[in-house]
Structure formats: structure tokens, C-alpha cells
Amino acid sequence: MKVKTEMPQLRLMEKRRELVRRGDVDGLIGQIAGTVLTHLSSLPVRCAPRGDLAVRRSIERVVFEVRTEIANACQQMADKAGEPPRNEQD
Template sequence: MLRKVDVDKLIDQMAGTVLTALSSMPTRCAPRGDLATRRSIERVVSEVRTDLANVCQQIADKCGEPPKAPGVKG
């Protein structure tokens, strides 16, 4: 049986992997020297990250999780 702390660690690792991969996409996808394309991809990545954060916040709100203190990361 998995303990909650172990599940939390696994979720954090999975989220970190996804966010790292998203952050590297503009560099990996845009042709070298094509800053317009890179900036466009960066905007989409930023929107996707914001959307993910909003969905996670909605889920946390529904579960009654208290809001994080200002300036607290993670």
C-alpha cells in the first residue's frame, strides 16, 4: 500500500517532469535563430502552464485545501 507522502512525492516528480519538458519546448521546437517562432511557442507554453495551475487550484479549492501563503513555492 502506498502512503500519502509517497503519492505526493510521485505527483511532485511527475509535475516537475511535465513543467521541465514544457519549458524546454520553445528552444527545442523553434528553428535556430527564429525568435518570432520561439516567442510564439513561449506564449503558448506560458498559457498552458497557467491553465494547468488554474485547474490544480480549482481542484485544491474543491478539496478544501487552504491557500498557500504569499511567496511560498511548491
């Protein structure tokens, strides 16, 4: 009986966009993260003077370090939240 009374309320909340599916949110976060990483990876080419491979390689190293730091921070947040490892999801 309790489920019958809660369902219309949940549907209404979903229509008002007060309640969203976790899969939708996860997909959006994945798209945002992918966009950020793609643009971050383009920095060495965009920032280094044309033909200066030494500067470009230096920027590439920093970008790699930043991406690694981001990945580690996200992994720590997932661990704190009790998320299963990616190979165990789905």
C-alpha cells in the first residue's frame, strides 16, 4: 500500500526534474569529464610555440600529471562513497 501511494509522488518529482535517474547523471558526468580531459590534452599544442618540441613535451608532462592527480582524487572520492571498482560495475 505504501508503494502505491509513493509512486505518483515519485513520478511527479521526476517530471519536475527534482528526481533524476542515476544513470542519466552518471552519463552527464562522464560527458563533462571527457570534454574536460580532451581540452586539457590539447593544451600542449595550443600553448607551446610552433616548432618548440622541448616546451611542448614539458607542457605534456604537466598535463599528464594533472590528469593523474584528477584521476586519483576521483578514485578517492569513489572509495569514500563506497563505489565498486569499474571492472565490477554493471
